[in-house]
Structure formats: C-alpha cells, structure tokens
Amino acid sequence: MRILGIETSCDETAASVLEDGRLLSNVVQSQAIHGGFGGVVPEIASRAHIKAIVPIMREALRDAGADLESIDAVAVTLGPGLIGALIVGVSFVKSLCFATGKPVVGVDHVEAHVSATHLSFGEIGEPFLSLVASGGHTHLFLVEDGLKMSLVGATRDDAAGEAFDKVARMLGLPYPGGPEIDRAAEAGRPDAIDFPRPVIDKAYDFSFSGLKTAVRYYVDGLEGRVSPGMLSDIAASFQEAVVDVLVHKTISAAAAVSAGTISAVGGVASNSRLRARLEEAGREAGLRVLLPPPEFCTDNGAIIAEAGYLMMKAGGRTDLSASPYSTRLYERVNIA
Ligand SMILES: Nc1ncnc2c1ncn2[C@@H]1O[C@H](COP(=O)(O)OP(=O)(O)OP(=O)(O)O)[C@@H](O)[C@H]1O
Ligand SMILES: [Mg+2]
Known part of the structure; x- marks a missing residue:
C-alpha cells in the first residue's frame, strides 16, 4: 500500500x-x-x-x-x-x-x-510508553495494538518545547529556540545554576511555567550583562532541569504501567542531552529505549x-466531511 x-x-x-x-x-x-x-x-x-x-x-x-x-x-x-x-x-x-x-x-x-516510533523501528511487538515532547504537547502515553493510545500524564501549563522557545527568547536567541539552547548548552555547565525541578504532586503530569519564571528572574537579575559564558551556563542549567523532569517521569511512568519499552518523540526528543540521559536511565532501569532520528x-x-x-x-477510513480541530483531550488511563 x-x-x-x-x-x-x-x-x-x-x-x-x-x-x-x-x-x-x-x-x-x-x-x-x-x-x-x-x-x-x-x-x-x-x-x-x-x-x-x-x-x-x-x-x-x-x-x-x-x-x-x-x-x-x-x-x-x-x-x-x-x-x-x-x-x-x-x-x-x-x-x-x-x-x-x-x-x-x-x-x-x-x-x-508517536508513530515515528513504528516508522523507525517497525512493529514494536508489545505495549510501550511514549513521551511526546513538542512545541504544543508534553504527554506520556501508553501505546498498544498499533496506535491505541491512553494518556498517562500531560503538562498542566507550558509544553517543554514552548519553555525552550521562551527561554531562548529571554536569552536573545532566535526562534525556534530548542536547537539554539541545545547548541549553547554544549559549552555550558549543567550544574552552574540550581533552577527548580518542577515535580508536581500528580505523579505523571508536568509543569514548566515555574521553571520558566525562575529563568526570567535570573536573567532579569543580570540586568543585561549576559556574557557568552553565562549564556551557555543558563542554557545548560535550564536544559538540565527540563531533562531531569522528563527523564524521571518517563522512567517512573514506564514502571507504573509495566512497560518494558519507552520511546521519545516530538521536536524536543531531538535534544541531544535528553537523548543521552534517556538512553542511560533506560539502560539502568532495564528498558528498551527507542529514539527515532531527529528528522522524524x-x-x-x-x-x-x-x-x-x-x-x-486497523480498518480506519475518513469520509470527505472530516473537519480539522485545533485541540483534543486524550483519554486518560487510571493508574493505581
Ligand atoms: N534540539 C532541541 N532541543 C530542544 N527542543 C527542540 C530541539 N529541536 C526542536 N525543539 C523544539 O521542538 C519544538 C518543535 O517540535 P514539533 O515540530 O514537534 O512541535 P509542533 O509541531 O510545533 O508542536 P505539536 O507537535 O505539539 O503540535 C519547538 O518548540 C522547538 O524549539
Ligand atoms: Mg509537531
């Protein structure tokens, strides 16, 4: 076909x-x-x-x-x-x-x-947990039988990509900011600034607006005197905070839904630090980690x-009256 x-x-x-x-x-x-x-x-x-x-x-x-x-x-x-x-x-x-x-x-x-996972790795053969981290979404899904998806967690406010874009803008970097922060962070120290790790109560949901505000206060405090070294440190420390949260929640959600395989997709999944940390944490947790190449x-x-x-x-067809939609609420799975 x-x-x-x-x-x-x-x-x-x-x-x-x-x-x-x-x-x-x-x-x-x-x-x-x-x-x-x-x-x-x-x-x-x-x-x-x-x-x-x-x-x-x-x-x-x-x-x-x-x-x-x-x-x-x-x-x-x-x-x-x-x-x-x-x-x-x-x-x-x-x-x-x-x-x-x-x-x-x-x-x-x-x-x-999510289907970037199938495109890159073929049939997955078992239910898996997928982190979708993009410009508009930060969602964790349990994926079964092709593309049957149940929501395990989602962002309460900004998406991860949106946080990257907004922080990049504060630092005077162009849009889209994610790849710019990724590059700037290479020369920076991830532990230079202790930005908050927003781990909110509801176990697998995310929140990035507090972290974004913390970066805003930090940058404002510098009153325009941001040297290239400082910019790299801010980028690396911000990126590390986002990655810490994404990795921690993905690994713990995989355990909660008993998934032996995880994947990460969406624009933010092309982040070099996120990819390295997910590989490492997945290996330690005994999980199969599927990371589609950045172009997917x-x-x-x-x-x-x-x-x-x-x-x-799976037998799906759409008729010619189908209409576009701007938002969608995905069905949540209840986790004990
Ligand atoms: N290397 C990177 N590190 C961090 N973020 C990145 C990187 N590359 C791209 N991004 C971010 O990914 C986002 C774009 O991803 P994508 O194209 O999947 O999102 P979108 O289609 O705009 O949103 P959605 O898929 O939710 O509708 C942007 O916010 C961009 O900054
Ligand atoms: Mg997209």
Missing part, C-alpha cells in the same frame, strides 16, 4: 510517500519567515502553506519515483494545530481525493508523532503517512 502523507498543522509544509511502512520520500519545508517574529504567526503560516503545498507534494512524488495515480490513499493531519494552517492541508487533500476517488485518512498529529521527531509528512498506514491496517 502506497500512502501520500500531508502535514500543515503548524509552520512546516511537508509531504512524504510511504510504501508498506517503507519510506520512499520525505520533503519538509520550514517557514523561516516566523523567525523575525519570535514565534509562529498563524495567518502567515496559512498563507505560506497555500503557496508551498502543491510544489512540496510534487517534490515528494518525484523523489519517490511515483505519480499520483500510483498512490493508494492520502493521509492528512486533521489536528491538533493552528486551525487556519490545518484547513489548507485538509481542504487540499479532500479536493485531491474528491477528484481522484482515492481514500482519505485523517490523522491526529500527536498520534503521528520534528514535524514531517512521513509520520503522517505512517500513522495513516497504521490506521488503514
């Missing part, structure tokens, strides 16, 4: 062709224009998707050596995300499928992030096609 995957939920226009779980092409165009605004401007994102969507799809087909006729189904992100951006991808795919008679598979973007962690069309493939294998 050959699936075309289309992604437009935020500031990446992406298309990919996947054949029976095997990647034939993966084209991602990131909208650099938002850099100058310090964050994604929704209307600019929608306009940029309109411009890019046909050329990006054509490029993905060309890279795959495929034509539209040879595609069996088209998967598209329905949500969550920026509604105007989603409308571009969903309307485009619906029109394409209306004209060609091909089936549409509407995909949840967060489920698609940030937004792309391949994870959309993979999620569509897993849904179709």
Whole structure:
C-alpha cells in the first residue's frame, strides 16, 4: 500500500510517500519567515502553506519515483494545530481525493508523532510508553495494538518545547529556540545554576511555567550583562532541569504501567542531552529505549503517512466531511 502523507498543522509544509511502512520520500519545508517574529504567526503560516503545498507534494512524488495515480490513499493531519494552517492541508487533500476517488485518512498529529516510533523501528511487538515532547504537547502515553493510545500524564501549563522557545527568547536567541539552547548548552555547565525541578504532586503530569519564571528572574537579575559564558551556563542549567523532569517521569511512568519499552518523540526528543540521559536511565532501569532520528521527531509528512498506514491496517477510513480541530483531550488511563 502506497500512502501520500500531508502535514500543515503548524509552520512546516511537508509531504512524504510511504510504501508498506517503507519510506520512499520525505520533503519538509520550514517557514523561516516566523523567525523575525519570535514565534509562529498563524495567518502567515496559512498563507505560506497555500503557496508551498502543491510544489512540496510534487517534490515528494518525484523523489519517490511515483505519480499520483500510483498512490493508494492520502493521509492528512486533521489536528491538533493552528486551525487556519490545518484547513489548507485538509481542504487540499479532500479536493485531491474528491477528484481522484482515492481514500482519505485523517490523522491526529500527536498520534503521528508517536508513530515515528513504528516508522523507525517497525512493529514494536508489545505495549510501550511514549513521551511526546513538542512545541504544543508534553504527554506520556501508553501505546498498544498499533496506535491505541491512553494518556498517562500531560503538562498542566507550558509544553517543554514552548519553555525552550521562551527561554531562548529571554536569552536573545532566535526562534525556534530548542536547537539554539541545545547548541549553547554544549559549552555550558549543567550544574552552574540550581533552577527548580518542577515535580508536581500528580505523579505523571508536568509543569514548566515555574521553571520558566525562575529563568526570567535570573536573567532579569543580570540586568543585561549576559556574557557568552553565562549564556551557555543558563542554557545548560535550564536544559538540565527540563531533562531531569522528563527523564524521571518517563522512567517512573514506564514502571507504573509495566512497560518494558519507552520511546521519545516530538521536536524536543531531538535534544541531544535528553537523548543521552534517556538512553542511560533506560539502560539502568532495564528498558528498551527507542529514539527515532531527529528528522522524524520534528514535524514531517512521513509520520503522517505512517500513522495513516497504521490506521488503514486497523480498518480506519475518513469520509470527505472530516473537519480539522485545533485541540483534543486524550483519554486518560487510571493508574493505581
Ligand atoms: N534540539 C532541541 N532541543 C530542544 N527542543 C527542540 C530541539 N529541536 C526542536 N525543539 C523544539 O521542538 C519544538 C518543535 O517540535 P514539533 O515540530 O514537534 O512541535 P509542533 O509541531 O510545533 O508542536 P505539536 O507537535 O505539539 O503540535 C519547538 O518548540 C522547538 O524549539
Ligand atoms: Mg509537531
């Protein structure tokens, strides 16, 4: 089965062709224009998707050596995300499928992030715990039978990626801030500043706004005198605090749901320190640790096609009245 995957939920226009779980092409165009605004401007994102969507799809087909006729189904992100951006991808795919008679598979973007695990490692063969840490989500899911997901924990306020982006902005680093902090932290000391580790009562939920505020007070206290060495120390110490919490909660949640395998996905899962610490902590806890390569962690069309493939294998189809959605509440699993 050959699936075309289309992604437009935020500031990446992406298309990919996947054949029976095997990647034939993966084209991602990131909208650099938002850099100058310090964050994604929704209307600019929608306009940029309109411009890019046909050329990006054509490029993905060309890279795959495929034509539209040879595609069996088209998967598209329905949500969550920026509604105007989603409308571009969903309307485009619906029109394409209306004209060609091909089936549409509407995909949840967060489920698609999780499916980077299957895309990278094939059938997992057992229930696993997945940390989704991205620009809009910090969620822990128990994943069973393909893509059946139950929520184990979630952020109460900022997502991890959002905290990275906001702290980067305080330090005068450009958007997106996560990769900038990751790079700046290489030269810094992770124990230079003792930022709080926000471990809130509810065992597997997260909170990052207090940590962000602590960095804000620290930076304000420097009154603009931030040397490059200090900047690296702040970046490394902030990153260490986020990573401590993400690693601690992921490992303990895996034990709570008796999962022997964990994965980490979403843009923040491309963070070099998080990857190293999860590998180490997972090994110590006797867990199998699955970390998809960074290009499958940030937004792309391949994870959309993979999620569509897993849904179709489970008999899922979407009709042409499917609508995009900006947010979604995931079903929680009760943990004793
Ligand atoms: N190396 C890194 N270290 C930390 N954060 C990173 C790194 N690379 C990317 N990020 C962060 O990942 C986020 C983008 O990830 P992704 O593309 O998955 O999110 P999104 O699609 O905007 O949000 P969502 O998937 O929740 O809708 C940004 O906040 C970015 O700063
Ligand atoms: Mg995303």
